[in-house]
Structures are given as C-alpha cells and as structure tokens.
Amino acid sequence: MNPEVEALLEKSRRSQKAAKKLLMDRDADFAASRAYYAMFYVAEALLLQKGLSFSNHSAVIANFGKEFAKSGLVDAKFHRYLINAQDRRNIGDYSVRDAISEDQVKEMIEWAKEFIQMAEEYLSQIF
Numbered sequence: 001m002n003p004e005v006e007a008l009l010e011k012s013r014r015s016q017k018a019a020k021k022l023l024m025d026r027d028a029d030f031a032a033s034r035a036y037y038a039m040f041y042v043a044e045a046l047l048l049q050k051g052l053s054f055s056n057h058s059a060v061i062a063n064f065g066k067e068f069a070k071s072g073l074v075d076a077k078f079h080r081y082l083i084n085a086q087d088r089r090n091i092g093d094y095s096v097r098d099a100i101s102e103d104q105v106k107e108m109i110e111w112a113k114e115f116i117q118m119a120e121e122y123l124s125q126i127f
Contacts, residue, residue, distance in 0.1 A: 001123060043061065061079075074122060
C-alpha cells in the first residue's frame with residue numbers, strides 16, 4: 001500500500017479517537033469536526049489509491065461519490081455519511097446560532113468507525 005494512503009488512514013483513526021475524547025469532554029462542535037475529518041481522510045486515501053487527488057473538500061466528496069459509491073465499489077451510504085458529516089461540521093465550525101447535538105456527534109463517530117472499517121476491508125481485498 002502507498003505510504004501516503006496508510007498515513008491518511010492512520011490520521012483518520014486518530015481523528016475518530018479525538019472525536020470520542022472531545023465528546024466525552026462535552027465539546028460537540030469540535031468533536032463533530034474531528035469525526036468529519038476521520039471520514040474525509042478515508043475518502044482522500046481511497047481516491048489517492050486510485051491515483052486521484054483533489055484540492056478542496058467538495059471535489060473530494062464529489063469524486064468519492066463518483067468513483068466509489070456510484071460505481072458500486074462501496075455502499076452508497078458512505079457517500080451520504082460524508083455529505084451529512086460535512087453539513088454538521090459546517091454548523092459546528094461556523095454557526096453561532098445552530099448547534100450540533102451530542103447524539104448527532106455520536107452518530108457521526110459511528111459513521112467514522114464504519115468508514116474506517118470499510119476502507120480497511122476494501123484495501124485488504126485489492127492488496
């Protein structure tokens with residue numbers, strides 16, 4: 001496996017772990033951001049494994065959908081998780097009126113866990 005792909009997966013695992021810690025500290029906004037990034041790094045890693053790299057979040061998300069979800073390589077729910085997580089992260093990072101609930105962050109942390117497991121299984125099948 002490409003060392004950069006492995007580094008992104010490790011960063012994803014660390015982000016998911018950090019999200020759990022932040023949620024335990026009742027810091028839902030920042031936990032949401034870390035949970036989103038756990039999924040985002042996986043998407044980047046999988047795209048990179050195909051030789052694809054993008055410079056912004058929307059391009060990563062769109063191309064993950066195109067290359068993996070729409071093509072049937074992975075369950076389309078993972079693309080939906082990534083889209084929904086980005087929406088929640090944007091609320092947590094940028095909104096001063098809206099808030100992310102702890103339950104929403106718990107859900108995102110589970111999505112991130114599933115995302116990482118999916119990537120590990122997918123990559124183990126191609127190597």
